[in-house]
Amino acid sequence: MTNGLLAGLSLLPIAAVGYFLVIRRWPASRAMPISYAVAAGLALFVWQVPFPQVAAATAKGVVIAVELLYIVFGAILLLNTLEESGALSKIRRSFRDISPDRRVQVIIIAWLFGSFIEGAAGFGTPAAVAVPLLVGLGFPAMAAVVAGMIIQSTPVSFGAAGTPILIGVATGLSGHEAVEQYAAGLGYTGEAGWLSFLHMIGLKVALLHAVAGTLIPLFVVAMMTRFFGKERSFREGLRIWRFAVFAALAMTLPYLTAAYLLGPAFPSLVGGLVGLVVVVTAAKRRWLLPAETWDFDRSDRWPAEWTGTLQVRSVDHPGRDFSLLSAWSPYLMVAILLVLTRVPSLPLKAWLMACVVPVRDIFGTSISRDVRPLFLPGSVFVFVAVAATALHRLSLAEVTRAWKQSGRTILAASVALIFTVPMVQVFINSAGGRLGYEAMPVALAEGVAELAGSAWPLFSPLLGGLGAAVAGSNTVSNMMFSLFQFNVGQRIGADPTWIVALQAVGGAAGNTICVHNVVAASAVVGLLGQEGAVIRKTLIVFLYYALLPGAIGYAIVSSGLGG
DSSP: OOHHHHHHHHTHHHHHHIIIIIISOOOHHHHHHHHHHHHHHHHHHTSOOOHHHHHHHHHHHHHHHHHHHHHHHHHHHHHHHHHHHTHHHHHHHHHHHHOSOHHHHHIIIIIIIHHHHHHHTOTTHHHHHHHHHHHHTTOOHHHHHHHHHHTSSTTGGGHHHHHIIIIIIHHHHTTOHHHHHHHHHTTOOHHHHHHHHHHHHHHHHHHHHHHHGGGHHHHHHHHHHHHHSSSOOHHHHHTTHHHHHHHHHHHHHHHHHHHHHTOTTSHHHHHHHHHHHHHHHHHHTTTTOOSSOOOOOOGGGSOGGGOOSOOOOOOOOTTOOOOHHHHHHHHHHHHHHHHHTTOTTSHHHHHHHTOOEEEOSGGGSSOOEEEOTTTSHHHHHHHHHHHHHHHTTOOHHHHHHHHHHHHHHHHHHHHHHHHHHHHHHHHHTOOSOTTOOOOHHHHHHHHHHHHHGGGHHHHHHHHHHHHHHHHSOHHHHHHHHHHHHHHHHHHTTSOHHHHHHHHHHHHHHGGGGOHHHHHHHHHHTTOOSOHHHHHHHHHHHHHHHHHHHHHHHHHHHHTTTTO
16 A cells, blocks of 8 residues: 555544534534544554554553543642632632733733643643633633633643653654764764753754744734634734733743753743743733723623533632632642652652552553553642642532532543543554554655655644644654654755754644643533634644744755754
8 A cells, every 4th residue: 555545544533533523513522433433443444453452542542531531620620629719719809900901811821821830740731720710710711722722832842841852752763773873973972962962952942932932922812802802803912912922022032041051841831930920020010011901791792602611600708818829829839739740850750650550561462551640730739629628718518519510520521532532542553453554643644754855844843733633742743753754854855853843843733733632621611512613713823833833944954054
């Protein structure tokens, strides 16, 4: 079978998602079982993968889906706990004190706080934190989900203390002779040299992100005013362009500096934290802000599809007159614990990861999954929710309501994720069949590379984005495609490290349209059945974020700087 035909067949599970979810507007709970059936059918009857391997990949997907549901549950539980205690009302008022303008609020929470949380934890955690917080402040659920997905771009390559580079790219490239020879030719030898080689790739990734990320806050506010404003106008979002670009640079300049000075573990952490301090200060003083204040229409005029089942009430308890610091303390605890448990040089990470539930050699195959329940962000959320129960002195009735409501919300999301993640795992684990074909993602990549030829840098981020959109992870996309991208770069006479950098940037952009990320973010606020509507909006940002770095990469290669 030709590479082109294999690539076309490999595209079918993704095409099924696009057709049923985005075009036909089916809910993910209906569309994803069909996509799973397509992927499993191709694996069994075209790739001729043994049935135990398909079953094992499916089981691994179910395990990962349960982990995701645990993260979502923890995030919802924390929000419901703060709602019951009255802390959420206090937080809402604090944002009105910073700025009552919803455009400013979404930049601070989604772009800056979200980037910081991404740098600490990654793996969809920013959406689990920022999206329900936005809803708690009075945003429509769909607007919150769209905002939470759009910012899953610039900070993602350095999420979870640099995991997509330090684990994803490193795993994809390490141990291969061509890569080691190339690195040695540049003077990168030994273990220290390998880390410096990754540092150099990470700096190129950060540079591309710093360029593309300059417009992301403006995209967030413009799309919010266009799709969720009274006037349905891009113009209302664009009026805040000076503040939006300022907020972008307040994050990306320290982000780029950290990539240069500190390496791949710290750009998103440093950029998000510095940006928060700078932008909150500017917003309080109304620097660069237009005279008018923008808000949504009254909530009783919102279309039904904008709202989820998470109905945040304005709960105040006169007997709990705690300070603003006390109200914010659970989210501060989340941020601190995520950092402390993710930094490799601290002992907490090793302690938590030592608690392992091994799911090994499933159905006699080599497919395995080690579950580390204490290391999952969901455990941080649950721990902080329990701590907040004591800190804010909740009654037993209030605690019971918070847990019951959280459980009901998570059950509604389970069907979509239980089919989405297994589809991804079958797609990825489709190598090793009787006919010897490469796994579907690699077959797809080879077919596209044949068509693109020397114009490959234009398509490199799109491939990385497609990998992340399907796999749900920039790290996994980098593992799958970094070596392939490196080899294509050498084949077309380009600097292969620039091509790998384009892969990593595209992999970050792919998170904006990743189905299971959208399902998880929507589940946090009970917005189920509208996943396609969210992706139709975030697709605009994905195309921008993949095509602009691709054009920059092509210009670098064409000018001779990349080869």
